[in-house]
Amino acid sequence: MLGPVSIGLIAVVGLLVFGPKKLPELGKAAGNTLREFKNATKGLADDEEEQKEQKEQKEQKEQKDQNDQKAKAEVETSPNDNQINQTK
Numbered sequence: 001m002l003g004p005v006s007i008g009l010i011a012v013v014g015l016l017v018f019g020p021k022k023l024p025e026l027g028k029a030a031g032n033t034l035r036e037f038k039n040a041t042k043g044l045a046d047d048e049e050e051q052k053e054q055k056e057q058k059e060q061k062e063q064k065d066q067n068d069q070k071a072k073a074e075v076e077t078s079p080n081d082n083q084i085n086q087t088k
Contacts, residue, residue: 014023
């Protein structure tokens with residue numbers, strides 16, 4: 001981690017190399033670049049989370065469909081009350 005002395009030394013060297021007029025422009029450009037980078041990485045993380053949620057929803061839907069099919073098959077194969085009474 002940079003300490004206050006190191007940061008001050010970097011600022012003085014930057015001031016000497018680029019001059020007082022260019023230094024604010026360079027700082028602004030660096031800030032804009034950093035902001036764009038953060039937004040891009042956040043967008044990637046959001047996309048990944050969205051894909052994960054879609055996958056989970058798809059799996060839940062498939063599980064529900066399987067359960068519905070099993071329930072329907074059980075209802076169709078189980079004898080109803082009339083058939084039970086006729087066999088007695």
